[in-house]
Amino acid sequence: MTQRITRFLPRSGFLLLIAALVLGLALLTRLALALATGLQSLPLAYWPGAFLRGLWFDLLTLMVVLTPLLLLRALCPERLRNSRLYGPLRLLLYFSATFLLLFGAVAEWTFWDEFQTRFNFIAVDYLIYTQEVIANIFESYPVGLIVSGLALLAAALTWALRRPLTRPATTPSTRQRLALFATALLLPFIAFRLGNIDHMQHADNMFANELAGNGLMTFAAAFRRNELAYDRFYRTLPESEAAAVLRQLEVRLPESGSADGASNFLLRRPKNVVLISVESLSAKYLGTFGNDEGLTPELDRLAADGLLLGRLYATGTRTVRGLEALSLGTPPIPGQAIVRRPGNDKLTTLGGLLARAGFESQFIYGGYGYFDNMNAYFAGNGYRVVDRKDFPATSVVFENAWGVADESLFANALAEADRAHAGGKPFFSHVMTTSNHRPFTYPDQRIDIPSPGKRRGAVKYTDFAIGQFIEAARRKPWFADTLFVVTADHCSSAAGKTRLPVEGYHIPAIFYGPQIIRPGRDDRLLSQIDIPPTLLEMLGLPGQEKFFGQSILHPMPGGERTLISNYQELGYLKRDVLTVLGPRRRAEAFRIDAESGEATPVALNGELLAEAIAYYQQASHAFRDGGLKLPSAVGGV
Numbered sequence: 229m230t231q232r233i234t235r236f237l238p239r240s241g242f243l244l245l246i247a248a249l250v251l252g253l254a255l256l257t258r259l260a261l262a263l264a265t266g267l268q269s270l271p272l273a274y275w276p277g278a279f280l281r282g283l284w285f286d287l288l289t290l291m292v293v294l295t296p297l298l299l300l301r302a303l304c305p306e307r308l309r310n311s312r313l314y315g316p317l318r319l320l321l322y323f324s325a326t327f328l329l330l331f332g333a334v335a336e337w338t339f340w341d342e343f344q345t346r347f348n349f350i351a352v353d354y355l356i357y358t359q360e361v362i363a364n365i366f367e368s369y370p371v372g373l374i375v376s377g378l379a380l381l382a383a384a385l386t387w388a389l390r391r392p393l394t395r396p397a398t399t400p401s402t403r404q405r406l407a408l409f410a411t412a413l414l415l416p417f418i419a420f421r422l423g424n425i426d427h428m429q430h431a432d433n434m435f436a437n438e439l440a441g442n443g444l445m446t447f448a449a450a451f452r453r454n455e456l457a458y459d460r461f462y463r464t465l466p467e468s469e470a471a472a473v474l475r476q477l478e479v480r481l482p483e484s485g486s487a488d489g490a491s492n493f494l495l496r497r498p499k500n501v502v503l504i505s506v507e508s509l510s511a512k513y514l515g516t517f518g519n520d521e522g523l524t525p526e527l528d529r530l531a532a533d534g535l536l537l538g539r540l541y542a543t544g545t546r547t548v549r550g551l552e553a554l555s556l557g558t559p560p561i562p563g564q565a566i567v568r569r570p571g572n573d574k575l576t577t578l579g580g581l582l583a584r585a586g587f588e589s590q591f592i593y594g595g596y597g598y599f600d601n602m603n604a605y606f607a608g609n610g611y612r613v614v615d616r617k618d619f620p621a622t623s624v625v626f627e628n629a630w631g632v633a634d635e636s637l638f639a640n641a642l643a644e645a646d647r648a649h650a651g652g653k654p655f656f657s658h659v660m661t662t663s664n665h666r667p668f669t670y671p672d673q674r675i676d677i678p679s680p681g682k683r684r685g686a687v688k689y690t691d692f693a694i695g696q697f698i699e700a701a702r703r704k705p706w707f708a709d710t711l712f713v714v715t716a717d718h719c720s721s722a723a724g725k726t727r728l729p730v731e732g733y734h735i736p737a738i739f740y741g742p743q744i745i746r747p748g749r750d751d752r753l754l755s756q757i758d759i760p761p762t763l764l765e766m767l768g769l770p771g772q773e774k775f776f777g778q779s780i781l782h783p784m785p786g787g788e789r790t791l792i793s794n795y796q797e798l799g800y801l802k803r804d805v806l807t808v809l810g811p812r813r814r815a816e817a818f819r820i821d822a823e824s825g826e827a828t829p830v831a832l833n834g835e836l837l838a839e840a841i842a843y844y845q846q847a848s849h850a851f852r853d854g855g856l857k858l859p860s861a862v863g864g865v
Contacts, residue, residue: 241392241393241395242297242318242322242392242393243294243297243298243301245322245389245392245393246293246294246297246322246325247290247294249322249325249326249329250286250289250290250293250329251283251286251287251290253329253330253333254282254286254289254442255279255282255283255286256333257333257336257337257443258278258279258282258439260337261336261337261340261439262275262278262435262439264337264340264341265344265435265439269435269724270433270435270436270439271433274431274433274435274436275436277430277431277436277440278431278436278437278439278440279439281427281428281430281440282439282440282441282442284427285423285428285440285441285442285445286442288418288419288422288423288442288445289419289423289442289444289445291415291416291418291419292415292416292419292444293444294412294415295412295415295416296412298408298409298411298412298415299408299409299412301400301408302400302405302406302408302409302412303405303409306399309399315393315394316394318393318394319386319390319393319394322386322389322393323382323383323386326381326382326385326386327378327379327382330378330381330382331375331378332443332444333443334374334378335443336443338369339351339443342666342721343545343721343723344434344435344438344721344723345438345723346438346441346442346443346446346447347443347444347446347447347450348446348447348450348795351447351450352447352450352451362629363628363629364628364629364630364665364666364667366629367628367629367667367669368666368667423445425441425445425446425449426811426812428440428441428446429727429810432726432829433726434723434724434726434727434729435723437727458561458562458844458845458848458849459845459848461562461811461812461813462562462798462809462810462811462813462841462844462845463809463813463815463837463841464841464845465838465841465842465845467849469838469842470841470842470845470846471842471846473838473839473841473842474776474842474843474846476786477785477786477787477789477839477842478778478785478786490535490748490750490762490780490781491781491782493535493739493745493746493747493748493750494744494745494766494781495743495744495745495746496743496744497744497766497767497768498709498710498711498741498744498766498767499654499706499709499710500645500649500654500655500656500657500706500709500710500711501655501656501657501710501711501712501713501763501766501767502641502645502656502657502659502701502710502711502712502713503554503656503657503658503659503713503715503759503763504659504661504694504712504713504714504715505550505551505554505658505659505660505661505715505716505717506661506664506690506694506714506715506716506717507547507660507661507662507663507664507665507690507716507717508664508665508683508716508717508718508719508720509664509687509690509715509716509717509719509720509735509736510716510719510720510721510732510734510735511719511734511735511736512731512734513687513720514527514528514531514736515528516528516531516532516536516736517538517734517736521684522688523684523687523688523691524687524688524691525691525695526691526692526694526695526698527691527694527695527714527736527738529695530694530698530712530714530738530740531736531738532747533740533742533747534712534738534739534740534741534745534747535738535739535740535745535746535747535748535749535750536736536737536738536748536749536750537736537737537738537739537749537750537754537780538749538750538751539734539751539752539753539754539790540715540734540735540736540737540754540755540756540758540790541730541733541734541735541753541754541755541756541790541791541792541801542716542717542718542719542733542734542735542756542792543559543560543733543755543756543757543791543792543793544560544565544718544792544793544794545718545719545722545732545733545794546565546600546717546718547600547660547717547718548564548565548567548568548600548601548602549565549717549718549793550716550717550718550756551565551567551602551605551660551717552565552566552567553755553756553757553759553777554578554658554715554717554756554759554760555577555578555579555606555609555658555760556575556576556577556578556757556760556775556856557578557757557758557759557760557761557774557775557776557777558757558775558776558777558847558850558851558856559757559776559791559793559798559843559844559847560791560793560798560847561844561847561848561851562793562795562796562798562811562844562848563795564795566605566851566856567600567601567602567605568600568601568605569851572601572605572608572609573604573605573608573609574608574609574857574858575609575856575857575858576771576774576775576856576857576858576859577609577610577611577760577858578656578760578763578764579591579606579609579610579611579656579658580609580610580611580858581610581764581769581771581774581858582610582656582764582767582769583610583611584610585767585769586653586654587653587654587655587656588612588648588651588653588654588655588656589610589611589612589655589656589658590611590612590613590614590644590648590655590656590657590658591606591611591612591613591614591658591660592614592615592637592640592641592644592657592658592659592660593613593614593615593616593631593637593659593660593662594615594616594630594631594632594633594634594636594637594660594661594662594663595615595616595630595631595632595662596615596616596617596631597613597615597616602615602660603615606658609858610858611658614640614644616631616632618640619632619636619637619640620640623636623639623640623643624636625671626669626670626671628667628669629667630662630665630666631661631662631663632662633663633670633671633689633693634661634662634663634670634689634690634693634694635671635674635692635693635696635697637659637661637662637693638659638693638694638696638697638700639700641657641659641697642697642700642701642704644657645657645701645704645706645710646704646706649704649705649706655706660717661690661693663686663689663690663693664683664686664687664689664690664720665686667680668680668681668682668683668685668686670685670686670689671689674689674692674693675688675689675692676688677689683720694714698712698740708742708743709743709744710741710744711739711740711741711744711745711763711766712738712739712740712741713737713738713739713740713759713763714736714737714738714740715735715736715737715738715756715759716735716736718733718735719732719733719734719735722794726818726827727794727797727808727810728792728793728794728797728799728806728808729825729827730792730799730801730806730820730825730827731825733790733792735756737754737759750780752780752784752788753788753789753790753801753802754780754788754790755777755789755790755791756777757775757776757777757791758777758778758779758780759777760775760777761775761777761778761779762777762779762780762781764779765779765781766781776843776846776847786839787802787803788802789801789802789839790802791843791844796810796811797809797810798810798840798844799840800836800839800840800843800844801820802836802839803836804819804820804821804822805817805818805819805820805830805833805836806818806819806820806827807832807833807836807837807839807840809840809841809844815832815837815840816829816832817829817830817831817832817833817836817837818830
C-alpha cells in the first residue's frame with residue numbers, strides 16, 4: 229500500500245519538516261499554556277483529554293498549512309527546480325514559516341495571559357484596529373527584542389536543518405503533479421468539514437477546553453462566527469410562549485416604594501446624570517467588597533456615601549458589551565455586540581430617549597471612538613460624541629496607545645457639563661475611561677504605585693482620577709442637581725474553570741449624589757441592563773418598558789436574576805442556578821455557591837430554562853426585526 233501511494237506522491241523532506249514544525253510548536257505552545265495556568269486551575273486529570281483532542285485540531289490545522297506548499301510543489305516549473313536558486317528559496321521559505329509560527333506562539337502566550345483563551349473575536353478585532361493595538365503592543369512589550377530573538381531562533385533552526393532542506397527533491401511526474409494538486413484541494417475540504425471548534429468543549433474545566441484548541445483554527449473560526457443566528461444555533465420557544473414568559477417577569481410598578489425596592493433611597497429627582505463606565509473594574513478590587521490593598525479609597529468613600537448595588541453583574545467580557553447594556557438595556561445576543569453590527573442606528577437607547585426629552589446626551593471617551601465602532605453607534609443613537617481627537621491639547625497631561633489619562637478625560641467631561649449647563653440644558657454624560665488597560669501607564673506622582681503599575685496601579689490611578697473629578701464637580705453650580713453613577717464595562721478577567729464563571733462578571737455600581745440619594749446598599753441580584761430603566765425612572769421620564777432591564781426602584785415580582793455571557797454561551801442566573809445556553813442547541817445548569825462561586829452541575833430546571841430562552845430569544849428577535857428601534861414617540865417622550 230505504501231509503495232502504491234509513493235508512486236503518486238513524490239517524497240519531500242521539506243514537507244515533513246514543515247509538518248514537524250507545525251505539530252511540534254503546537255504541542256509546545258499547549259504545554260506552556262498549561263503550565264502557565266497551573267495545577268490549581270487545571271488539574272493533571274484534565275491534561276490527557278486536552279492534549280489528545282488538541283492533537284486532532286493540530287492535525288486539521290496542518291492540513292490547511294500544507295495546502296499552499298502542495299500547490300507550490302505541484303506547480304513549480306522544472307527550470308526553477310533545477311536552478312541554483314531552488315535551495316536558497318527553500319531555506320528562505322522554511323525560515324519565514326518558522327518565524328511566523330514562532331511569532332504566532334508568542335502572540336498566543338500574550339493573548340492567553342490577558343484573556344485566558346485561545347484566539348477569538350477579540351483577536352480578530354485587534355487585527356482590524358491596528359493603530360491602537362500595535363501602539364499598545366509596543367508600549368507593553370519589548371517588541372524589538374522579542375522579534376530579534378524569534379528571528380535568531382528561526383535562523384538557527386533553519387541553519388541546523390540546511391542539508392535536508394536543500395537536498396534535491398524528486399521530480400514529480402505529470403501523474404504525481406495531478407495527485408499533489410488534488411490533495412491540495414482535498415485537505416482543506418476535509419479540515420473544514422471535520423474542524424468544528426464546538427468539539428473543544430469536552431470537559432467541565434474551561435481551561436482544558438480552551439487548551440484543546442489550536443490558535444490558528446480558533447482565529448479562523450472567529451472570522452466565520454462573527455454573528456450567530458439565535459434560531460439556528462440555540463434552543464427556542466414558540467414566539468407567543470417566549471413573549472408570555474417575559475410578560476410574567478415584568479415589573480408591576482406599585483403605588484409607592486417598597487422595602488425590597490430602592491425607591492426609599494431616592495430623596496428627589498436629579499436634573500442631570502453623569503454615568504461613568506470604568507474600563508475593566510472588577511468588584512474584587514474595591515475595599516467595599518473586601519479588598520485589603522487600599523486600591524480604591526475614593527470609590528469606597530462614594531460607596532459609603534451613596535447607594536451601592538452589591539450584586540450587579542456585567543453582561544459580557546468586552547467594552548462593547550458593557551456599552552450595549554448601559555445604553556440599550558438589552559440582554560447580550562450571541563456573536564458580536566450590537567455596537568459593532570450594521571443596522572444599529574435609531575435604536576431605543578437611554579441617550580436617545582433623554583435627547584428627545586430635551587437633554588444634552590453625550591458620549592465622552594478617552595480614546596479614539598472609531599475603535600469598536602463606538603462613535604458611529606452613539607452618534608447614530610442620540611448622543612453627541614466627544615473623544616480623544618476633540619480634547620484640547622492643553623487638557624491632556626498624559627496619553628498612551630489606548631487613550632488619554634483618566635484625569636484628562638474627566639477634565640474634558642467637566643468642561644462639557646459646564647457648557648451644557650451654561651446653555652440652560654439638563655445633561656446626560658456617559659463617560660468611558662481607558663487607563664485601566666494594558667499597558668497600565670499613567671502620569672507620575674499621582675499615586676504610590678509607579679507607572680507602569682500593572683492592574684493594581686491602573687485601578688488605583690483610576691480611583692484617584694474619579695475622586696479628583698467628584699471634588700472638582702462639587703464646586704460647580706450643577707453639582708447639587710446631578711446624580712453620579714460609577715460602574716464598570718466588564719471585569720478585568722472572566723476566566724475560570726467553567727464556561728461562565730459567575731464571579732468573573734461581578735462589577736460595582738455606585739449611585740452618588742448627596743442631595744439626590746441617601747446612603748445605603750441594595751444586595752439584590754441585578755444586571756447591568758437594569759441601569760438604563762432605573763435612571764430613566766429616577767429622572768421621572770417614561771419609556772422604561774422599551775428596555776429588557778428592570779428599574780431597581782421597585783420590587784421584582786418575577787424574582788432577582790442576572791444575565792452573563794461570552795460570545796457563544798448565554799447565561800441566566802436565578803435562585804443560585806446558572807442556566808447556560810450554547811450553540812448546537814446545548815443547555816446545561818450549574819448550582820452556584822454564593823460564597824465561593826464554585827459551580828456544580830445540576831439537572832436543568834424547566835422554568836428557569838424557559839426564562840433564559842425567552843430573554844435571549846426575544847432580545848435577538850427584537851434586534852433582527854426592528855423591535856429595538858426608537859419609535860416616533862414613546863410614552864409621550
